[in-house]
Amino acid sequence: METTTMTINxxxxxxxxxxxxxxxxxxxxxxxxxxxxxxxxxQSEALTNYSMLNDRRMKRLDKTLKINGVVAETFSExxxxxxxxxxxxxxxxxxxxxLPVINKLSEMNEGIDLRVISRDxxxxxxxxxxxxxxxxxxxxxxxxxxxxEVVDTWGPRPSVATKMVDDYKIAHGSLDPQFKEDLxxxxxxxxxxxxxxxxxxxx
Numbered sequence: 001m002e003t004t005t006m007t008i009n010x011x012x013x014x015x016x017x018x019x020x021x022x023x024x025x026x027x028x029x030x031x032x033x034x035x036x037x038x039x040x041x042x043q044s045e046a047l048t049n050y051s052m053l054n055d056r057r058m059k060r061l062d063k064t065l066k067i068n069g070v071v072a073e074t075f076s077e078x079x080x081x082x083x084x085x086x087x088x089x090x091x092x093x094x095x096x097x098x099l100p101v102i103n104k105l106s107e108m109n110e111g112i113d114l115r116v117i118s119r120d121x122x123x124x125x126x127x128x129x130x131x132x133x134x135x136x137x138x139x140x141x142x143x144x145x146x147x148x149e150v151v152d153t154w155g156p157r158p159s160v161a162t163k164m165v166d167d168y169k170i171a172h173g174s175l176d177p178q179f180k181e182d183l184x185x186x187x188x189x190x191x192x193x194x195x196x197x198x199x200x201x202x203x
Contacts, residue, residue, distance in 0.1 A: 019115035029090040054096035061100035080111040095138040101192035158194035
């Protein structure tokens with residue numbers, strides 16, 4: 001039986017055609033939670049609990065998030081025509097902190113089309129955008145739909161958080177529950193500013 005290997009561009013185009021708007025994605029997560037389920041192939045009580053916590057985080061951020069004036073001005077005035085395709089899952093804590101910021105920034109510029117897809121439903125695409133060999137999410141692919149070119153990528157964490165994680169792994173070998181809690185505290189204090197600064201570089 002002959003198998004066909006899709007190019008990265010074909011995988012991205014397929015992802016975009018099967019993608020959701022941010023609002024649609026938020027609705028899917030909420031609908032699944034109402035049935036006691038989470039997004040993704042694996043189902044467990046722990047993942048559902050993470051998803052419930054993240055859903056509350058995202059609701060709060062959607063209401064309260066403010067983008068720095070200089071960053072907001074730069075985004076709103078940038079001349080761009082690009083799709084931000086984000087691979088994610090509802091149980092991911094980093095995604096819950098990042099996606100509301102990504103959405104807020106995309107809303108400031110008509111030239112940015114934010115689309116969201118499930119990592120587990122697009123495994124082959126995810127395998128082309130690994131982080132240190134892992135399927136870490138969220139992963140944002142900045143894709144020019146006219147030139148069919150991957151302009152840049154971002155994720156799974158903002159630059160400051162990435163350094164925190166790397167430093168902790170060097171010192172302790174792995175991430176423990178206390179560090180993960182501390183990381184969420186950092187996200188809450190940072191209020192999306194590091195994510196916004198990182199994404200400025202993608203314009």
